[in-house]
Amino acid sequence: MAKIETPRPVRGTQDMLGGTPEAFAERFAHVVATFDRVRRLYGFQRVEVPVFESTAVFARSLGESTDVVSKEMYTFEDRGGDSITLRPEFTAGISRAYITEGWQQYAPLKVATHGPLFRYERPQKGRFRQFHQLDAEIIGAAEPGADVELLVFADQLLKELGINDGVTLTLNTLGDAESREAWRAALIAHFEAHRGDLSEDSVDRLAKNPLRILDSKDPRDRPVADSAPDIDAYLTDEARSFFEKVTSGLDAAGVAWERNARLVRGLDYYRHTAFEFVTDRLGAQGTVLGGGRYDGLIENLGGPATPAVGWAAGIERLAMLVDVPTAPRDIVAVLPDKRDLEDEALAVAARLRRAGIRCWTPLGGNPKKLPAKARQAGVEANLFVLHPDSEGRCFNFISVSDDPSVHELFKPISAVLGEDRFGNFSHFKNNKAD
RNA sequence: GCGAUCGUAGCUCAGUUGGUUAGAGCGCCGGUUUGUGGUACCGGAGGUCGGGGGUUCAAGACCCCUCGAUCGCCCCA
DSSP states (O other), X not given: OOOOOOOOOOTTOOOOOTTSTTOHHHHHHHHHHHHHHHHHHTTOEEOOOOSEEEHHHHHHHHOTTSHHHHHSOEEEEOTTSOEEEEOSOSHHHHHHHHHHTTGGGGOSEEEEEEEEEEOOOOOBTTBOSEEEEEEEEEESOOSHHHHHHHXXXXXXXXXXXXXXXXXXXXXXXXXXXXXXXXXXXXXXXXXXXXXXXXXXXXXXXXXXXXXXXXXOOOTTTHHHHHTSOOGGGGOOHHHHHHHHHHHHHHHHXXXXXXXXXXXXXXXXXXEEEEEEEEESXXXXXXXXXXXXXXXXXXXXXXXXXXXXXXXXXXHHHHHHHSOOOOOOOOOEEEEESSGGGHHHHXXXXXXHHHTTOOEEOOOSSOGGGHHHHHHHTTOSEEEEEOOOOTTOOOEEEEEOSOOTHHHHHHHHHHHHHOGGGEEEEEOOOSXXXX
């Protein structure tokens, strides 16, 4: 017989199994659940948008020359001949929906979503081809207060996830269109003057995206980048005042932040506020949550001039920083004492489950070895199903932990099964020394 | 796209300067013991040493190619 070759998982995709020691699936779910809870505190509506869009949605909004558009998109032609792209980010799709679904009537709109995104990149720590993000946007609000609210939201999320300690909020302004253009021109002039001192990569950036030279990691670029002009001197009064309102709002809300005048963001659509929550605990991937204001994007997509701000956070990256969430220990194992009691045990477990009690049941195996397996599975107690004795008693309830909550677990179980049918209730004493 | 490191049972790994039928722990399956406090013991299944080619009397160990993984560059969450 020919050997069947198992198809390999696609590079950069992940399979996450729950119940393992790493508990990555649980941490992932915990991040999402926390986001969903905190987002309600701030009044963000859940929004669902497609996983794929017409390619133009992303090409037009992210900027044709960005890496994401020029080499990282999963783009294909569907059977009708249309060019389709798997979403590499949320903002473009949400902006498109805002226009095409007539959501302007709800403006200012606060929405949140989460789900898979796709980018054709070389996978490494904290970076995947299919990855997942949390996303929050405020559309139709020009006030700096919107930026502040989004940042306070992000800050609270990270605090509630317990990862705020090693993560800092870095903040910058890219100014309005006028400021940004003036600054950009000054930067280009500066870099052109020092062209010979730049790395090869940065010479390329000079042509494609000169702002990115500012945060280059190449030591050869640092002197030139560090001596480059800050945007501050080029800010219009409006832009300066806007940024001041954002920072004073953060201070008022008690959110710690650092100015990083070298912080720029990759996508073309950012204006005014740009920010990243960064950490040094994720290898080369420092950014855990990032975003900014993107006034102008919706207009670019053919909609009305609409101010907007938003951020996205990598769920995998957050999950890697988060502690393993503690699962409630409220599971009872329902174990047949003998093989011929397997059906009976199944019936008992079914009754308990219908009563809302979490049960662990064996999938075959030697009954003698079941208690050990159940213990490994993390149950709180073992319920043995026996042949009835002369008085009709057919259950033994044995705790496998010292936790007094076992008594609480016994109550509903005995209520369902009949207390008089229990021959034994034992609660183990403290561990004896090994 | 580029670079570095790595690739032995389901998992974590040993395998001496290349030398006979490739090992351990855990897990899995079966059995005995224990009226059940991660019990003890016995037995068992499971490996084309990622794949292909080469050097050699002889390669899991050396060389080349290839595939894959990890980490880094680029870029980004």
